Amino acid sequence: MVDFRMPSLGADMDAGTLVEWLVKPGDWVKRGDVVAVVETQKGAIEIETYQPGQIEKFLVELNSKVPVGTPLAQIRTEGEAKPAAVAPAPPPAPPVAPPRAAPAAPPITPPVVTPVRAPSPPPVAPAAVAGARASPAARKLAEERGIDLSTVTGSGPGGAITYADVEQRVSAVAAPPEKKRPPGLDLDAMRTAIAAAMARSKREIPHYYLEHQVDVTASEHWLAQKNATLPPDTRVLFGALPIKGVALAARRYPAFNGFYRDNKFEPAQAVHVGVAIAIRGGGLTAPALHDADQLSLDDLMSRMRDLIQRTRAGRIRSSEMSDPTITVSSLGERGVEALYGIIYPPQVAIVGIGKVVTRPWVIDGAIGPRSVITMTLSGDHRVTDGHAGALFLAEIGKLLQEPEKL
């Protein structure tokens, strides 16, 4: 029997609300199947299972908010016999802590630890605060009220979290009283999440920035020819080219593709390019295009369309949220020529793509009008240096000048 747990969908996520089951007990699921919808600060996310098997039972009621790592359901793996009448009772789902008696004579009961930091199945971003200092009273109150201590700001000596800090957090969490909001995007919450992630990035990651201008005239011509034969809904937009270019370059320069965790860089095996998607009303998210380096341009385009559509509708899959290995942000459509991104931790690089502008350009000793974009790289100096960054950017530029290789 395997627990299907509330996954962490990013460094900023501490808890999620289970809003919908897309399976029922008895259903067979395979790896990658979407089994539930969970609402987070980033909106409603479709959660996939990493464990094939048969859904045994649900452990958490709909619309309850539970910490990351909380078992949501049990999945019977293939080959596991159905148990006799009595199945081993699952651990009670937090945040409902067992009542503890008031201080009594020999209170030897071991503390019940809420599995707030329990490892969740997919490799995910580390918590923003590892092992916050908190008083016993604060911990007990947090446990009773289902508060994740990493969401609490400590006011005690050395930043320790005190009872009053948790009390304050409890009232803050309780403040928006159960407003019946349909599952979807909560822009306020998203803003909070962006604030946390970006502040952490600027606090922890020593960024360096490089800029590179690329003549993409050849790409434009190539794309126009290609699209001429395609129906409008399958045409490839220019924006897909740099994404593919970044994916291929990341494959060649693996130091830009992966995560910086626990003071060391872990290169990722696959290249999942996070695509920064602006959301009407002021949100931003960067879900992953999985294995972008392996996709044909047509596939990449259709995946991108699907991703953008679902993101704006507020339905992204858990794996898409949690595992981009590098991010691409394009503001070309907004008329911006260059953007210098902030790395989304624990990633180590973000590539910015500006709009295509027509500029006087020197080719073979003569000046002519050419389509040019400004690409930027924000790199994590803990992992790479400007030299490597320059090679990486140049590689993307080279690919954009030979679009048939994309």
Place this chain on the structure above:
Amino acid sequence: MKQETIKAETIEMTYREAVRQALRDAIKRDERVFLMGEDVGRYGGCYAVSHGLLAEFGPERIRDTPLSESGFTGAGIGAAMAGMRPIVELMTVNFSLLALDQILNTAAAVRHMSGNQFGVPLVIRMATGAGRQLAAQHSHSLEGWYAHIPGIKVLAPATLEDGRGMLWTALQDPDPVLIFENVMLYNMTGKIAADAGPVDIDKAAVRRPGRDISLITYGGSLWKTLEAATALAAENIEAEVIDLRSLRPLDDATIMASVAKTRHAVIIDEGWRSGSLAAEVGMRIVEEAFWALDAPIGRVCSEEVPIPYPRHLENAAIPQASKIIAAAKSALGRA
């Protein structure tokens, strides 16, 4: 508590006088009771507690002894085993070490060693604490050591009511009871009910209720702690002051109820810090009220030096209100 009972008639007296009244009362009420110790008769006691009692009750009941703590404490133990109710006075806790063998190996152990055939219903009073410039052989606070010993009870009367009322209750106990009178309390004057009488000897008392921090203390430090609590109140910190009263057994229930409420604790103990009674109280809080704590437990104890003679150094060596205030603020993160 006694002090809460509203009595129409109160009288003013010193702590010394309250203890003397307790002695007089016990000697009058029970013919088995007698007082024995160095200079308790003709000299009237080294702190004048028994002044006048020899004239009042005669040498049978008020007995001067040679300078031999082990000898007369042993005599008191024998008398108690034989049916008397002796009160042995030791001049200071420092001198009591000469009688430690009698207290630990005999008085505390006889009930166990005799298979419950004998008990030692003995009361031993002694002076403890610093502040009178009596230097390093007369000024220590070793009651915490005695509180380590199973088989005896250890009391620390800090108020007029307890000075007046603990002795009689202690005399009713079938086992040895040690009463520690802090030397700085003898001259303390206050109002007490004219008919004040026996009090319980197994409960701690909340001397000042408060919501923010528990200041746990006993004996001479109680008044410094109350002074500190008053000063803290001016800064909007409401300290609860617990007077332990009995150091063995400790009244865990009162301590834990207070800490559960305030979630902060500082223990004030005139003993040296290492291995102190404060350490025992702190550990019990960790054992029994860990999940109520909102900050590390603080301690204000004596500096780990022989108590110095010069007044400024003596004052610097022992707990003072200023140190208690600082420790309370530190525990509350307001330092």
